[in-house]
Amino acid sequence: MAELSTLLILAALVWLWFDSMRARERALALGKRACARDGLMFLDETVECVALGFARDDYGRLALRRTYQFEFSDTGNNRRSGSIVMLGGQVESLYTEPHLML
Numbered sequence: 001m002a003e004l005s006t007l008l009i010l011a012a013l014v015w016l017w018f019d020s021m022r023a024r025e026r027a028l029a030l031g032k033r034a035c036a037r038d039g040l041m042f043l044d045e046t047v048e049c050v051a052l053g054f055a056r057d058d059y060g061r062l063a064l065r066r067t068y069q070f071e072f073s074d075t076g077n078n079r080r081s082g083s084i085v086m087l088g089g090q091v092e093s094l095y096t097e098p099h100l101m102l
């Protein structure tokens with residue numbers, strides 16, 4: 001019985017890791033696309049997961065809510081922050097600090 005419990009826990013951790021990598025890749029693509037759309041420079045080519053928790057989606061199902069932060073520049077000599085909140089595989093919000101529109 002202990003072996004089965006260990007295998008189930010290991011399988012859950014592997015699923016969480018794969019799901020987190022998929023969500024991170026999606027957040028990365030969304031951040032790049034949002035910066036390109038607004039004529040901003042997406043810095044460091046990365047996003048950072050800063051929060052992870054549970055929330056209910058529109059159908060009442062429990063899903064993971066992840067908050068990713070990224071940095072961008074509007075002038076090339078500054079750094080500004082943005083964030084992407086994902087609920088499960090869906091984008092809940094995308095925010096960029098106020099910046100110059102060129």
